[in-house]
Amino acid sequence: MTTAQARFPRSTPPAQPTDADKQLLQFAQGVELAARDLYKKAADSGKYADDELAMLTLFGEHHNSYAQAMNGLIGKAATNTRNDSLYSTHVGQLASPQSAYASLQSLENTLAATNTDILGQLAGLDAARILASIITIEARMAAVFGTLPSLSITSAMNASANSLAPKIAQVKMATTETTVAP
Amino acid sequence: MNNISRRDALRVGGLSVFGAAFLAACGKQSGVVPSANILSEGAVTPTTALPEGVVTDTVLLRTAASLEYNAIELYDLILNDGMLTGDYAKLTDAVKRFRDDHQAHANTVNALAVSLGGKAHTCANDRMNRLYIQPALKLVTEKGNPDTSRDIIALVHAMENIGVQTYQGFVATLAAPSLRAEVMRIATDEARHSVVFAQVLNGGYASVGPTNNETTGKPNIASVPAAFGSLSSVLLSVGTPNVDNLKPTLTLETPSLNGLIYDFVDCQ
Numbered sequence: 001m002t003t004a005q006a007r008f009p010r011s012t013p014p015a016q017p018t019d020a021d022k023q024l025l026q027f028a029q030g031v032e033l034a035a036r037d038l039y040k041k042a043a044d045s046g047k048y049a050d051d052e053l054a055m056l057t058l059f060g061e062h063h064n065s066y067a068q069a070m071n072g073l074i075g076k077a078a079t080n081t082r083n084d085s086l087y088s089t090h091v092g093q094l095a096s097p098q099s100a101y102a103s104l105q106s107l108e109n110t111l112a113a114t115n116t117d118i119l120g121q122l123a124g125l126d127a128a129r130i131l132a133s134i135i136t137i138e139a140r141m142a143a144v145f146g147t148l149p150s151l152s153i154t155s156a157m158n159a160s161a162n163s164l165a166p167k168i169a170q171v172k173m174a175t176t177e178t179t180v181a182p
Numbered sequence: 183m184n185n186i187s188r189r190d191a192l193r194v195g196g197l198s199v200f201g202a203a204f205l206a207a208c209g210k211q212s213g214v215v216p217s218a219n220i221l222s223e224g225a226v227t228p229t230t231a232l233p234e235g236v237v238t239d240t241v242l243l244r245t246a247a248s249l250e251y252n253a254i255e256l257y258d259l260i261l262n263d264g265m266l267t268g269d270y271a272k273l274t275d276a277v278k279r280f281r282d283d284h285q286a287h288a289n290t291v292n293a294l295a296v297s298l299g300g301k302a303h304t305c306a307n308d309r310m311n312r313l314y315i316q317p318a319l320k321l322v323t324e325k326g327n328p329d330t331s332r333d334i335i336a337l338v339h340a341m342e343n344i345g346v347q348t349y350q351g352f353v354a355t356l357a358a359p360s361l362r363a364e365v366m367r368i369a370t371d372e373a374r375h376s377v378v379f380a381q382v383l384n385g386g387y388a389s390v391g392p393t394n395n396e397t398t399g400k401p402n403i404a405s406v407p408a409a410f411g412s413l414s415s416v417l418l419s420v421g422t423p424n425v426d427n428l429k430p431t432l433t434l435e436t437p438s439l440n441g442l443i444y445d446f447v448d449c450q
Binding site for chain 1: 275276279283346350353354357359360362363364366367369370371373374375376377378381382385386387388390391405406408409410411412413
């Protein structure tokens with residue numbers, strides 16, 4: 001076996017999302033759309049201006065990009081509907097900038113934890129790659145709320161969050177190998 | 183009647199003599215001891231080929247552990263050599279905490295490697311050290327560099343980003359989906375380290391997203407440099423500025439195939 005061949009596991013996972021993956025990604029898309037709407041709510045509140053407003057708008061756009069990326073992965077299976085439960089949990093805390101930052105940090109931590117759990121269930125590599133690239137940025141966005149307006153290492157490193165990820169079992173894939181009679 | 187002329191007989195005879203001499207030269211010669219060395223002067227030292235490197239989940243986890251030890255060594259150097267001075271001295275507690283975080287990460291990935299039947303790897307990645315860390319440290323600590331503390335933080339910031347990218351990149355190669363989640367939990371921790379240092383090096387709301395240096399056009403350090411986590415190389419500007427006030431720039435990359443900690447690699 002050459003090194004190049006050895007790079008890939010013997011049973012190469014599928015690139016495209018499986019049916020179970022699609023359900024998981026539908027859920028992930030819902031929480032990303034909830035995050036997009038929460039940032040829009042904060043940005044439209046009139047409590048923020050200039051660079052701070054630009055940052056909140058940027059973060060909202062990132063979540064919109066994630067929802068669109070999932071659209072690309074699951075195509076017609078996409079529901080494009082936000083997770084209302086997650087939205088309702090946080091929307092009431094956007095009233096003051098101080099509680100808003102704590103709430104948005106908690107939101108980002110929840111998304112990072114949820115997407116990480118979803119990643120652990122995905123079979124398809126295309127979705128796994130994209131989700132991994134989303135998770136690192138959501139962790140960064142969470143940490144930003146611990147560093148601004150003033151730097152707190154404890155807050156920046158606070159990753160406590162409950163994952164909302166559903167558990168969806170993968171159906172065993174049928175093998176394409178055939179048995180040849182002796 | 184025989185038609186062979188005298189000239190033909192001489193030609194055939196000459197060829198026979200030449201052929202015999204040629205075959206004799208190719209064969210063993212009496213009195214000569216056979217040698218493995220062909221047409222060489224002196225004895226050639228026998229070589230031992232490296233074992234075949236097979237990239238498995240265990241190898242990836244051991245490689246991750248090696249990078250964690252690179253970070254631990256770097257943080258220990260900062261603490262032991264008192265490299266944080268002035269305002270940067272306030273970061274001492276953060277540096278201690280992050281070093282401990284990396285030790286916990288190393289323990290986690292090593293435990294995963296052992297659970298898969300592999301060996302724990304408890305030392306730094308020599309190739310990463312030689313290619314990136316030592317050259318950067320040379321620039322950071324050279325005489326005349328007015329920003330040693332700032333530059334050493336820039337170096338650990340870059341190494342945190344390399345750590346994040348390494349784990350993110352491994353997701354596409356790890357065979358077990360559960361391992362992908364395990365390594366990304368570590369990656370998120372290191373992404374948070376990176377944000378703390380990014381805010382120290384280039385703080386404020388305006389520096390959270392991507393911006394570029396107006397003079398050089400190079401990207402500034404950002405807490406959230408892009409919408410999606412990048413896997414491209416990491417730029418690091420450290421050392422004594424030149425006449426145009428520009429620091430030398432190094433390019434750091436995640437471990438390639440010849441930087442992986444294969445099963446046959448041991449700590450020296």
